[in-house]
Amino acid sequence: xxxxxxxxxxxxxxxxxxxxxxxSIFEAMGLxxxxxWRDLKEHWRSDLIAAISVALVALPLALGIAVSAxxxxxxxxxxxxxxxxxxxxxxxxxxSINGPTAGLIVVILGAIAALDDGSDRVLNYVFAAILxxxxxxxxxxxxxxxxxANMFHSTVIQGILAAIGVIIFSxxxxxxxxxxxxxENVFVNLVHVFTRLPELNPxxxxxSVIGLLVLIFxxxxxxxxxxxxxxxxxxxxxxxxxxxxxxxxxxxxIDLAGKGFxxxxxxxxxxxxxxxxxxxxxxxxRIDSFAFWSSSFLIAAIASIESLASxxxxxxxxxxxxxxxxxxxxxxVGIGTMLCGAIGGLPIINVIVRSTVNIHNEAKxxxxxxxxxxxxxxxxxxxxxxIQQIPHAALAIILVFIGYKLASPKVFKKFYNQxxxxxxxxxxxxxxxxxxxxxxxxxxxxxxxxxxxxxxSGLSLVSFYRGMIFSGTELIKDNAGQYKLKVxxxxxxxxxxxxxxxxxxxxQGSKVQIDLAExxxxxxxVLEDFHEFQRFHSDTGGEVExxxxxxxxxxxxxxxxxxxxxxxxxDLTAREVQLKEYTYTKDWxxxxxxxxxYNHFFEDFHFFQSRSIVDRLNSIFNKDESxxxxxxxxxxxxxxxxxxxxxxxxxxxxRFPFEIPRFRINKKRHIGRFLQFWKHQNDxxxxxxxxxxxxxxxxxxxxxxxxxxxxxxxxxxxxxxxVDHLESNGKSILIFIxxxxxxxxxxYDEIVDxxxxxxxxxxxxxxxxxx
Numbered sequence: 001x002x003x004x005x006x007x008x009x010x011x012x013x014x015x016x017x018x019x020x021x022x023x024s025i026f027e028a029m030g031l032x033x034x035x036x037w038r039d040l041k042e043h044w045r046s047d048l049i050a051a052i053s054v055a056l057v058a059l060p061l062a063l064g065i066a067v068s069a070x071x072x073x074x075x076x077x078x079x080x081x082x083x084x085x086x087x088x089x090x091x092x093x094x095x096s097i098n099g100p101t102a103g104l105i106v107v108i109l110g111a112i113a114a115l116d117d118g119s120d121r122v123l124n125y126v127f128a129a130i131l132x133x134x135x136x137x138x139x140x141x142x143x144x145x146x147x148x149a150n151m152f153h154s155t156v157i158q159g160i161l162a163a164i165g166v167i168i169f170s171x172x173x174x175x176x177x178x179x180x181x182x183x184e185n186v187f188v189n190l191v192h193v194f195t196r197l198p199e200l201n202p203x204x205x206x207x208s209v210i211g212l213l214v215l216i217f218x219x220x221x222x223x224x225x226x227x228x229x230x231x232x233x234x235x236x237x238x239x240x241x242x243x244x245x246x247x248x249x250x251x252x253x254i255d256l257a258g259k260g261f262x263x264x265x266x267x268x269x270x271x272x273x274x275x276x277x278x279x280x281x282x283x284x285x286r287i288d289s290f291a292f293w294s295s296s297f298l299i300a301a302i303a304s305i306e307s308l309a310s311x312x313x314x315x316x317x318x319x320x321x322x323x324x325x326x327x328x329x330x331x332x333v334g335i336g337t338m339l340c341g342a343i344g345g346l347p348i349i350n351v352i353v354r355s356t357v358n359i360h361n362e363a364k365x366x367x368x369x370x371x372x373x374x375x376x377x378x379x380x381x382x383x384x385x386x387i388q389q390i391p392h393a394a395l396a397i398i399l400v401f402i403g404y405k406l407a408s409p410k411v412f413k414k415f416y417n418q419x420x421x422x423x424x425x426x427x428x429x430x431x432x433x434x435x436x437x438x439x440x441x442x443x444x445x446x447x448x449x450x451x452x453x454x455x456x457s458g459l460s461l462v463s464f465y466r467g468m469i470f471s472g473t474e475l476i477k478d479n480a481g482q483y484k485l486k487v488x489x490x491x492x493x494x495x496x497x498x499x500x501x502x503x504x505x506x507x508q509g510s511k512v513q514i515d516l517a518e519x520x521x522x523x524x525x526v527l528e529d530f531h532e533f534q535r536f537h538s539d540t541g542g543e544v545e546x547x548x549x550x551x552x553x554x555x556x557x558x559x560x561x562x563x564x565x566x567x568x569x570x571d572l573t574a575r576e577v578q579l580k581e582y583t584y585t586k587d588w589x590x591x592x593x594x595x596x597x598y599n600h601f602f603e604d605f606h607f608f609q610s611r612s613i614v615d616r617l618n619s620i621f622n623k624d625e626s627x628x629x630x631x632x633x634x635x636x637x638x639x640x641x642x643x644x645x646x647x648x649x650x651x652x653x654x655r656f657p658f659e660i661p662r663f664r665i666n667k668k669r670h671i672g673r674f675l676q677f678w679k680h681q682n683d684x685x686x687x688x689x690x691x692x693x694x695x696x697x698x699x700x701x702x703x704x705x706x707x708x709x710x711x712x713x714x715x716x717x718x719x720x721x722x723v724d725h726l727e728s729n730g731k732s733i734l735i736f737i738x739x740x741x742x743x744x745x746x747x748y749d750e751i752v753d754x755x756x757x758x759x760x761x762x763x764x765x766x767x768x769x770x771x
Contacts, residue, residue, distance in 0.1 A: 036366075043364035050363035051371030053230065054097055054354050058372060059379055060232040061354075063269060063387070064395035065100045066346060068172055069108035071123065073387075074271045074278040076100050077380055078345030082336050084373015087348055088366050091332025092146075092325030096314045097354035097369050098336060100346040102402050103160075103306045104299070106167050106438060108346065111295035113184075121283050123344075128282035129292055131341025133299035137334030140304060146326025149308035150496035153525050155415065155422050156445035157309050159429025160302075163441060165406025166190075166434060168399050175396035178204030178267075186434050201261045203246045203254060204393045210242070211235040211397040230357075232398050239394035240386070243268065248391060269390045275380055280344030298439055299347055305442070307333050307349035314355045316532065319609030320364075321539045324350075359609070421456070422524060425449050446493075453492055457521040464490060475502045482511040487548075491516070492523035499526065503533055508540035517548030578745045579618050587622075594619045594632070602634060602653065605727050605734050606664065612637045617648075620752070627763060628655040629755055633742060650743035652735030652755045658766065660733070661708045662700035665691075665717065665726040692718055700730075713761050722750050733758065 040047075058080050066076030076099075083098030091098065108126065115125040140146070170189035174180065178201025183189055218231035226234065246254065251264030272278045286292040311324040329350065336348040358368050380387075405411075407430070415426040428448045433441025454464040466489075473495070476484045483506055491499065506512055514530055516522055534544040572580065576592050583590040594616055602613060614635040621630035635648045664685065685698040688705065695717060699705035717723065722743075725736035735755060737743050743751060 039365040040367050044367065047363050047365055047368035048371050050358050050361035050368045051375055053361045054358050054363075054368065054372040055375040055379065056233050057230045057357050058097070058099055058354055058376060060236050060395065060398055061102075062100055062376070063390070064399045065102055065105060067269070067392060067395055068102070068168060068399050069105045069346065070112050071108060071126075071346060072271070072278065072280070072344070073269050074275070074380075075280075075344055075346050077376060078278065078343060079336075079340050079348050081373045081377050081380070082339050082345055083348045084369050084371070084376065086339055086373075087332050087336035088370040088373070089332075090328075090335050091350075091366075092328030092330075093311050093314065093332075093350060094320075094322045094324070094366055095318055095355065095359060095363055095368065096311060096324070096350040097358050097372060098333060098348050099351050099354060101306065101349055101351050101353075102168055102399065102406075103164050104303060104347055104349070106164050107299050107302050110437070111299065114291040114295050115286055115289075117286070121285070124280060124283035125286045125292065126295070127280055127341045127344055128284045128287065129295040129341075130299060130345075130347055131282050131338050132287075132292075132296040133303065133347060134334045134337030134339075134341055136296065136300040137304055137330050137337060139334075140300075141327045141330030141332075141334060144327050146308065146328075146330050147497055147500065149305075149312060149326055150500050150529070151493060152305055152309070152442075153425070153446060153449050153493040153523075154309070154528060155425040155524065156429045156442065156449060157305065158411070158415070159426045159445055160433055160438065160441050161306075162407040162411060162426070163430045163433035163438075165403040166430070167403070169403030169407070172396040172399040172403065176205070176208035176393050176400050177201070178261075178393065201263070202256060203242075203261060203263055204267060204391070207239045207242050207391055207393040208397040208400075210238055211394050212401065214238065215398065215401045235394050235398055236390050239391050240389050243389055243391055267391050267393070269388055269392065269395070271384060271387055273384060275377075275384075278344060282341055301442070302438055303333070303337065303347045303349050304330060310350040310352040310355065313352050314350065314359070316535075316612045317356060317359050317609075319359070321536060323536070418524065421452065424452065449493070453490070453521060453523065457490060459490075459520065473498065473502070475505060482513070484513045484515055486515045486518065487522070488518040490521045491519050491526045492521065493525040495523075496526060496529060500529065506537070506542075508537075509542050510537075511543045512537065512545070514544065514546045515548050516546065519548070575745065576618060579620065579748075582745060582748060583620055589619075589621050591619050591621075592617060594621075602632075602651070602734065604732070605729050607727060607734065607736075608636075620748075626657055627759055629653065629759055631743075631748065631751055631755065647740070648742050649740040650737050650751070652737075652751060653732055654735075654755060654759050654762070655732040656762065656766075659730055660728055660762070661705040662730045663697055663705050663709075663726075663728050664699075665695050665697045667724050668694060668696050694718060708762075708765070710765065713758065716754065716757055716761065720750075720754050722747060723754055733762075 059077075062076030062080045063073045064076070066073050066079075069075075080099035083100075087098040111126045111129055112122055115129065116122045117125075140148075167186050170186045170193075173193055174189070174196070177193075177196075177199075179192075179196045179199040183192065214234050215231050218226060218234065221227075229237070243249075246263050248263050248267050249265060251262070251266070253260040253262055255261075307329065308326055311326060311329055315321075315323050333348050333350065340346060340348060354372075358372075412423065412426070415423045425445065425448060429441055429445030432444035432448075436444070454461065457464055472488045473491070474486055476486060478484070485499075485502060487499070530544075530546055534546070537544050572592065580590050602608060602616070614637050617633040617635065619630050619632040621628065629652070631650065631652050633648050634651050662685075685700055686702050688697045688699055688702055691697045692714065697705070697709075717726065722737050723735060724738045724740070727734045727736075735751075735758075737747070737751060
């Protein structure tokens with residue numbers, strides 16, 4: 001069919017049919033009823049500023065991911081650009097960033113190995129497989145298979161990602177050292193890190209060591225200039241002077257300690273001078289082979305699993321609590337991946353790390369993703385000569401750091417803290433993946449979970465699966481209009497689709513009881529989803545109560561059930577014992593694990609709009625119901641370019657029974673984030689000058705805040721040696737201690753004293769105003 005025939009075919013439609021088709025296109029792009037343009041008009045400044053930060057993180061990561069995957073460096077940039085400029089208009093997520101990810105490095109390497117026929121066309125075969133993988137994702141979205149995200153156990157996914165981290169580390173550490181490594185075996189590569197130390201190139205290693213120090217200490221450096229750019233960009237910038245110092249532009253040998261070391265252009269990134277010269281077209285010559293289709297399905301499977309998991313994770317961080325349309329999201333990333341495969345780019349997914357940077361920098365709409373793609377396109381044109389001066393070692397050390405973070409001891413400790421069963425699932429999946437590959441890792445990890453759950457439940461094979469699939473779980477509505485989700489039998493990750501479907505039937509603002517009394521086994525992934533449902537449903541004015549998890553029937557369930565419900569004296573840690581003793585002489589309560597339902601007291605603050613509360617521990621609080629105050633250890637999940645990371649900090653909270661002004665007070669030494677002033681232009685907060693020599697303040701209502709924070713409160717804040725930051729959400733004041741650290745028990749007198757004095761000053765002002 002030529003272009004004239006296509007035009008005639010289109011003209012054959014009636015006007016109403018054409019209008020319907022055009023409307024459908026605009027609806028898919030989010031521009032129907034001018035909603036997309038309205039978002040652009042209202043939020044372009046905050047979205048653009050966030051996109052600058054994201055693009056600066058994405059540039060080095062896109063280059064590094066492509067090089068590590070055995071593809072041309074420009075392939076990663078093409079994927080990021082298309083992920084922004086194209087995918088934005090077809091996907092189902094609101095604030096995610098789309099682009100290539102380190103999780104797909106191993107898949108692309110596997111596709112290159114499988115499709116290698118000795119010719120120089122292997123990358124063209126791989127791009128054809130990527131195009132087909134994108135088409136598979138589009139088909140999955142059209143078939144409404146996005147809900148399959150609920151069927152993949154979160155611990156198994158984390159085990160897969162940790163294995164990918166180990167693989168990336170084992171390969172890129174040799175590039176960072178300037179030594180050679182030809183083995184495809186991960187364990188051999190790791191051993192060779194030590195056995196080949198005599199082969200390392202000191203001039204390459206120096207670049208890597210400086211880059212590693214930047215990655216480790218960037219967040220701790222107080223100089224404002226270092227906070228203007230993200231750590232990965234500083235790694236690249238600081239590497240270029242060394243490239244000139246050692247003259248990597250000409251092949252030659254440098255002598256050191258009587259030994260010669262080769263340096264030259266082979267150690268530098270190579271990209272075309274013009275982006276159009278970078279286009280590589282797919283070659284479908286291998287489409288009739290098993291290797292081609294297995295590569296396509298594996299790329300589609302891993303990309304879809306990681307993208308859907310990332311979309312759900314980003315939903316937890318979205319300040320506006322929007323939910324991703326997972327089916328539409330598959331279609332969007334599938335279309336972007338097809339286009340990438342057509343012109344030589346890597347697959348596209350929802351990227352949790354760059355999405356978190358986006359949220360932290362207060363992006364509001366999908367246009368931030370579009371702007372990030374546009375900025376990367378500008379960077380390619382403007383920075384191409386400089387990109388070619390970047391050494392492979394600088395990109396390698398960034399990936400080494402990412403790989404380490406994906407499988408660091410902290411990750412193992414996290415799963416151990418969730419219960420030894422979770423650690424077994426995690427380590428088992430990790431080892432299976434390293435030994436046999438990604439697909440076997442997924443299948444083997446899920447099989448391991450099911451096998452051990454069957455053992456824990458004490459059921460036979462038939463009873464276990466009958467209890468899981470035919471459990472009789474049902475949703476009941478009583479005469480008062482309240483709902484009860486009665487869960488029976490085995491509730492695990494394979495039950496999640498049914499449970500999610502039942503929860504979707506609940507109207508917004510309804511009262512719901514999730515009754516687990518008749519459940520034989522409740523999986524950690526199910527409890528995770530129930531917890532997330534609690535958060536989202538409470539935002540609509542609804543109430544969710546989870547009941548039936550007694551210490552007796554929860555002994556084989558995972559992590560949260562036992563932690564939340566039961567705590568015996570002999571199980572207390574040394575810190576918990578000290579804090580409990582601290583409260584003996586006071587008229588206060590102490591709970592090691594307070595009810596998670598009240599976490600929304602904390603989540604309602606600006607600080608938690610881009611972070612999630614993993615747990616709340618060791619709460620000391622008063623018995624005065626009129627003004628609630630507490631000091632708690634809050635376990636926070638934060639994300640950056642390295643990976644998601646959890647840390648615990650001690651926080652104070654005062655909740656008043658009346659409205660107070662909204663404000664944020666920071667110690668000035670912590671100010672200096674990238675374009676801090678402009679970044680907040682859309683939050684309606686105004687800087688109050690001359691507040692204090694040591695503190696700065698931003699307020700929603702300047703006159704009301706000036707009246708609220710009188711000289712007594714100002715003196716209390718200035719005289720405190722431990723308070724770093726205060727934030728008011730209009731109902732409560734959140735108190736952060738210095739450097740967001742875990743407070744020592746010896747510091748509690750000062751923390752409590754500050755909290756109580758602040759409470760008394762506010763109440764005294766209130767009583768004076770009322771009198």
